[in-house]
Amino acid sequence: MVATRDMPLKEYVLKGNAACAGCQDMVALRHAHKALEGDVIQVVPACCTSVVQSLWPKSGLAIPVLNTAFMASAATASGVKAALKAKGNDDTMVMVWAGDGGTFDIGIQALSGALERRTDFLYICYNNQVYSNTGTQRSGATPLHAKTTTTWTGKTEPEKMIDLIVAAHEPVYQFTANTAYPRDLYEKFQKAREYPGPKFGHIFLPCPQAWNYPVEKGVEIGKLAVETGYWIQWERIGEEFILGRQSKRFQDPANRKPIDEFLKMQGRFSHLFKPTRDDKKIAELEAFIQHRWDTVLRTFT
Amino acid sequence: MKTELMSANYASARSAVSARVEVVAAYPITPATTVPEQVALLSETGVYKGQFIRVESEHSAIFACIGASSTGARTFTATSSNGLLLMDEGLHWASAARLPIVINNINRSVSPSWNIHVSHDDAYSKRDTGWIQFYVASVDELYHTLIQAYKLAEDERVLMPVMVNSDGFVLSHTLSTFDYLEPEEVDKFLPPYTPPHWVMDPKDPVSHGNIVFPEFYQEFRYMMHEGTKNAVKVYEEVENDYKKHFGKYFGGPVDCYMCDDAEVVFTSQGSMGAEAKDAVTELREEGYKVGNARIRMIRPFPHKQIHELASRVKAFASFDRGVSYGFGGPVANDIRASLYHTNHRPMVKSYIGGLGGRDMTVTDIKEVILDTVKAVESGELGPEETWHHLMEW
Numbered sequence: 001m002v003a004t005r006d007m008p009l010k011e012y013v014l015k016g017n018a019a020c021a022g023c024q025d026m027v028a029l030r031h032a033h034k035a036l037e038g039d040v041i042q043v044v045p046a047c048c049t050s051v052v053q054s055l056w057p058k059s060g061l062a063i064p065v066l067n068t069a070f071m072a073s074a075a076t077a078s079g080v081k082a083a084l085k086a087k088g089n090d091d092t093m094v095m096v097w098a099g100d101g102g103t104f105d106i107g108i109q110a111l112s113g114a115l116e117r118r119t120d121f122l123y124i125c126y127n128n129q130v131y132s133n134t135g136t137q138r139s140g141a142t143p144l145h146a147k148t149t150t151t152w153t154g155k156t157e158p159e160k161m162i163d164l165i166v167a168a169h170e171p172v173y174q175f176t177a178n179t180a181y182p183r184d185l186y187e188k189f190q191k192a193r194e195y196p197g198p199k200f201g202h203i204f205l206p207c208p209q210a211w212n213y214p215v216e217k218g219v220e221i222g223k224l225a226v227e228t229g230y231w232i233q234w235e236r237i238g239e240e241f242i243l244g245r246q247s248k249r250f251q252d253p254a255n256r257k258p259i260d261e262f263l264k265m266q267g268r269f270s271h272l273f274k275p276t277r278d279d280k281k282i283a284e285l286e287a288f289i290q291h292r293w294d295t296v297l298r299t300f301t
Numbered sequence: 302m303k304t305e306l307m308s309a310n311y312a313s314a315r316s317a318v319s320a321r322v323e324v325v326a327a328y329p330i331t332p333a334t335t336v337p338e339q340v341a342l343l344s345e346t347g348v349y350k351g352q353f354i355r356v357e358s359e360h361s362a363i364f365a366c367i368g369a370s371s372t373g374a375r376t377f378t379a380t381s382s383n384g385l386l387l388m389d390e391g392l393h394w395a396s397a398a399r400l401p402i403v404i405n406n407i408n409r410s411v412s413p414s415w416n417i418h419v420s421h422d423d424a425y426s427k428r429d430t431g432w433i434q435f436y437v438a439s440v441d442e443l444y445h446t447l448i449q450a451y452k453l454a455e456d457e458r459v460l461m462p463v464m465v466n467s468d469g470f471v472l473s474h475t476l477s478t479f480d481y482l483e484p485e486e487v488d489k490f491l492p493p494y495t496p497p498h499w500v501m502d503p504k505d506p507v508s509h510g511n512i513v514f515p516e517f518y519q520e521f522r523y524m525m526h527e528g529t530k531n532a533v534k535v536y537e538e539v540e541n542d543y544k545k546h547f548g549k550y551f552g553g554p555v556d557c558y559m560c561d562d563a564e565v566v567f568t569s570q571g572s573m574g575a576e577a578k579d580a581v582t583e584l585r586e587e588g589y590k591v592g593n594a595r596i597r598m599i600r601p602f603p604h605k606q607i608h609e610l611a612s613r614v615k616a617f618a619s620f621d622r623g624v625s626y627g628f629g630g631p632v633a634n635d636i637r638a639s640l641y642h643t644n645h646r647p648m649v650k651s652y653i654g655g656l657g658g659r660d661m662t663v664t665d666i667k668e669v670i671l672d673t674v675k676a677v678e679s680g681e682l683g684p685e686e687t688w689h690h691l692m693e694w
Binding site for chain 2: 038039040041043050051053054055056059061062063064065066067068069071072074075076077078079080081082083084085086087092109110112113116117
């Protein structure tokens with residue numbers, strides 16, 4: 001694993017960006033761009049990143065950023081890539097940086113099309129499990145029982161398993177990452193540079209605003225997501241599936257921390273503990289966690 | 302320059318070769334389909350040297366063009382009807398981003414009910430997107446207007462995208478001769494596209510499209526308006542330049558025929574303008590002082606040309622192959638609105654018809670013109686609009 005001192009000192013996420021305190025998106029962007037080292041064009045649909053990159057005429061990111069419409073990021077990236085190709089540039093990385101709404105929901109058609117066309121690009125979904133830019137509405141990535149402003153008493157369905165949908169398109173490289181493990185995230189972006197073809201990264205990204213937790217607890221929550229088995233760290237290089245070392249020991253449910261530790265830190269799940277613990281709903285969440293493990297491993301191994 | 306025999310759609314695909322388009326992104330829809338089909342063939346046989354993205358929707362087609370144009374490439378797409386409607390978000394995006402994308406919209410009626418034949422409603426409904434809009438009357442005019450469109454769109458005084466409309470089936474699938482230009486010939490007229498203000502380039506990183514607060518937003522919109530308005534004047538330059546190079550001239554924003562001493566002028570958009578020429582010729586032979594004004598450009602609206610005509614004629618017989626529901630003939634009402642700010646007060650008779658591909662023959666057009674002639678003779682303005690040959694139920 002890369003040592004922190006070996007990461008480039010150059011910063012691409014600059015001071016003065018407009019992110020909220022404790023924003024984990026900035027952690028993801030910072031390490032992603034350190035790994036990509038500047039030769040990149042970043043396409044951003046409507047999402048938090050379209051706001052936090054700062055306000056015209058300034059930019060808080062030291063890379064070219066093309067903002068685009070909500071459902072169009074993968075199509076826009078296809079055009080950017082084609083233009084680079086037409087001009088004889090095969091090296092510059094084209095990267096989409098989209099939220100979960102822009103990936104799971106409104107942008108899924110364009111994503112599917114670009115993957116099927118074997119577009120040489122990297123699509124990143126930074127997933128904070130909610131439409132946080134518009135103020136916390138449920139998305140297809142919002143977990144079961146989470147409160148949002150369109151599911152006031154808790155969501156009644158679990159999230160869509162987007163990774164399986166993407167995997168059906170057979171990208172050359174696919175990974176999950178988590179901002180609580182920035183060195184691992186950095187290495188995955190470095191690896192993504194090596195594979196020409198369609199690549200997909202799915203980053204788990206706690207949001208203090210939407211999940212309602214103290215701003216300094218983002219890393220703690222990110223780690224608990226892994227340690228409770230809620231989030232699985234893995235990579236897939238072609239057909240080869242690699243269960244991430246952070247997740248390996250939590251494949252066995254006996255090693256997992258109680259899901260309560262993850263849920264209790266977040267206001268969006270507070271109703272599951274008031275006035276008393278809602279055993280039934282929490283059991284449903286646990287069942288989904290196991291179901292996801294089973295499905296991912298059954299599909300990929 | 303050599304003469305070729307092709308449908309308008311095939312000629313349209315050829316224009317991408319001649320203009321050295323670098324990226325085409327398109328999705329099939331009748332009657333536009335044979336454009337991407339032909340681009341694919343030209344690409345696979347090495348005639349078209351740029352990139353062709355076979356996208357999964359029209360929304361993605363326009364946004365792929367937006368991505369490519371933002372990266373400095375000359376871009377082209379073709380669509381029709383519902384496809385153009387699906388592009389709507391991207392049409393607004395392209396013009397606000399000042400990207401000189403060119404679309405060939407092959408006019409088709411909007412659903413429901415399903416009808417694949419010509420109406421102009423698809424493009425009329427996009428008049429407020431900022432796109433410059435042309436309507437053409439022949440295969441030759443389509444091909445050359447598409448090449449001119451890049452020169453116009455890429456002019457720094459304009460920097461707005463261009464939509465060239467051609468009538469579904471009447472032109473799209475009808476073979477006709479046209480004068481083809483090799484890319485080497487077009488080079489003299491059309492230099493490579495160099496974005497004058499911003500481009501996606503890792504060596505000079507900029508953010509495009511990030512948040513602009515109310516204190517600046519309006520100024521950007523004002524500049525878009527100015528850019529679009531400039532297109533009338535710049536297009537006249539472009540067309541004169543084109544004429545010098547290739548001897549081709551299609552009449553500027555409004556192509557007038559026998560208008561000089563005309564008392565009644567028929568206006569229309571698209572292929573009907575060619576039929577109208579014959580109608581006017583016949584009516585002249587019958588002794589009527591009539592003319593034909595083919596409105597080739599509806600956005601920006603050619604105020605100057607219309608005002609000039611209005612200063613001389615007694616009436617316009619203005620035909621729309623489309624409707625603004627609850628208001629009437631779109632271009633007829635544009636003419637009325639444009640003249641209100643002048644002292645010219647000719648009659649502006651509005652006719653609506655030819656919808657869903659219903660034929661508009663020379664006989665039909667003569668009937669329309671004579672209806673206006675009658676109004677002039679009687680001094681009776683008559684109804685605000687007349688639907689041509691509306692069936693009685």
